[in-house]
Every structure is written in C-alpha cells, then in structure tokens.
Amino acid sequence: MLRQVAEGVLIHQSEFCQSNAVVVHGRAGVLLIDPGVQGHEMACLANDLSDSGQTVVAGFSTHPHWDHLLWHAGLGAAPRYGTARCADIVRVLLSDAGWKARIAEWIPPDIAEQVPLDLLGRITGLPAGTARIPWDGPQVRIAGHQAHAPGHAALLIEERGVLVAGDMLSDVLIPMLDLNGTADPIEDYLAALRLLEGVAGGVDVLVPGHGSIGGADQVHARIDQDRAYVHALRDAGVSSDPRVGPSATFDWMSGVHARQLQRLAQRSERGGTPG
Numbered sequence: 001m002l003r004q005v006a007e008g009v010l011i012h013q014s015e016f017c018q019s020n021a022v023v024v025h026g027r028a029g030v031l032l033i034d035p036g037v038q039g040h041e042m043a044c045l046a047n048d049l050s051d052s053g054q055t056v057v058a059g060f061s062t063h064p065h066w067d068h069l070l071w072h073a074g075l076g077a078a079p080r081y082g083t084a085r086c087a088d089i090v091r092v093l094l095s096d097a098g099w100k101a102r103i104a105e106w107i108p109p110d111i112a113e114q115v116p117l118d119l120l121g122r123i124t125g126l127p128a129g130t131a132r133i134p135w136d137g138p139q140v141r142i143a144g145h146q147a148h149a150p151g152h153a154a155l156l157i158e159e160r161g162v163l164v165a166g167d168m169l170s171d172v173l174i175p176m177l178d179l180n181g182t183a184d185p186i187e188d189y190l191a192a193l194r195l196l197e198g199v200a201g202g203v204d205v206l207v208p209g210h211g212s213i214g215g216a217d218q219v220h221a222r223i224d225q226d227r228a229y230v231h232a233l234r235d236a237g238v239s240s241d242p243r244v245g246p247s248a249t250f251d252w253m254s255g256v257h258a259r260q261l262q263r264l265a266q267r268s269e270r271g272g273t274p275g
C-alpha cells in the first residue's frame with residue numbers, strides 16, 4: 001500500500017477522493033502528514049509502518065478540513081501539529097457540539113461508518129512564523145498561506161525535492177476558495193500560488209492532498225492551471241478546465257464550480273464584504 005515517491009518519502013492513497021497521506025522517514029521514526037480518511041486504511045498504514053519497524057513520531061495536518069484532521073489509535077500518540085491559525089480554527093470547531101454531526105452529514109454515506117471521528121483534530125498549533133516542523137528528520141519547511149482554508153500550509157521537504165501541496169495543485173480538484181472568512185478570496189488564492197511558485201524551484205515531486213503525484217514538469221503546469229482557473233472565476237468567464245467538464249474525474253466538481261461562481265457574484269453585489 002505504501003509507495004515511495006522520493007528517497008524516504010512514501011505515499012498512502014485513500015479510496016476517498018484520491019486522498020494522499022505522506023510518510024517521511026526521520027532518524028527515530030516517521031512524520032505523517034494528513035494520515036488518511038477511512039479507519040481500515042489508516043489501520044493498514046499503521047500495520048505497514050510497524051511491519052517495517054517504524055513508529056510515528058510526529059503528525060501534521062495541512063489545514064482545518066475534516067478529511068485532513070483524522071487519526072487512528074494504531075498510529076500511536078505522537079504530537080500532531082498544524083499552523084497556529086489551523087489549530088485555532090479546529091479548537092473553535094471542536095468546542096461546537098454540532099461540528100462532528102455536520103461532518104457526518106458531509107461524509108458520503110457509503111463510507112460514513114468507516115470514518116473514525118474520535119481522534120479528529122487533536123492538533124497543537126505551531127507558533128505563528130514557525131519555519132519548520134519540529135522533529136528529528138529531513139527539514140520540512142512550512143509555507144503557510146490563506147487560500148483554500150484558513151491556516152492552510154504547504155510543506156517543502158527541500159533535501160528530498162518534495163512539495164506537499166495540501167489542497168492545492170491537484171489534477172482532479174479545481175481550486176476551492178475559502179469564501180467564508182476572508183475579504184478577498186481570489187487575491188488570497190493568487191498570492192498563495194505565487195508563494196508556491198516561489199518555493200517550487202528545486203521540486204521534483206509534487207504531492208497534492210487529492211489526486212495524482214506530479215513530477216518536476218507538473219509543478220509549474222499545475223500552478224498555471226490553477227491560476228487560469230482562478231482568473232476565469234474572477235472574470236466570471238467560461239472555464240475550459242478539464243477538472244470540471246465532461247472528462248472530469250469527479251462529476252460533483254461542476255457543482256462546486258457553479259457554487260463558487262454564484263458566491264463570488266453575491267459578494268460583489270454586496271460590495272465585496274465577506275460572507
């Protein structure tokens with residue numbers, strides 16, 4: 001189940017939305033980024049790791065969406081991190097008794113039973129401005145930004161040439177903007193793409209939160225594709241993005257696109273106020 005994509009960097013893909021969990025080998029164990037979705041898949045990952053003599057020494061969630069905040073008891077009790085903003089959001093969500101019930105409604109019914117919510121979101125926020133994940137392994141640089149979700153972070157494992165993009169730069173999901181808590185979601189997203197472009201120089205392997213792993217040639221191609229989509233959204237133009245139309249991997253993507261167009265039109269009618 002674990003597939004190596006670079007020296008000491010392995011991927012475990014979930015059936016749900018082609019979600020990618022990332023395992024990074026360190027000196028005393030592994031760093032696990034966005035562990036996965038279904039309980040049996042995370043249990044399988046835990047088994048694969050223990051069979052190869054590895055324990056999880058740190059976890060990281062790229063952003064405060066449920067499918068990136070899960071955990072399984074078999075993965076152990078290592079500290080799990082996120083950006084300060086991500087952890088703040090999760091803390092508020094966890095204090096809301098209705099949150100888990102709402103998540104349960106978003107999870108497709110065919111896998112709902114398979115998604116363990118008991119260890120959801122138990123992350124520690126790294127102080128704002130933290131440059132690297134604190135762990136004993138290859139340096140993992142945190143490229144935090146506001147785009148898809150508040151406190152979203154991409155991770156750059158420079159010595160392995162790997163960029164873990166969180167929910168950006170996917171070949172199957174269009175850019176999904178954070179339309180709730182920000183004054184200018186379009187500009188935030190474009191700024192985040194510029195930030196990723198700025199760190200992508202030495203990247204050979206691109207790991208999106210959902211979708212297929214990209215090679216060196218894919219890094220700039222996906223940044224350009226995401227930027228073109230966001231421009232089309234901004235200009236309320238027609239998007240010829242292959243992730244939406246008839247050849248799309250997920251048929252619900254056209255609904256996401258239509259909703260984003262509608263929400264942005266409503267915002268501009270109200271003079272650009274958030275909401």
Ligand SMILES: [Zn+2]
Pocket residue numbers: 063065148149167
């Ligand atoms: Zn997300």
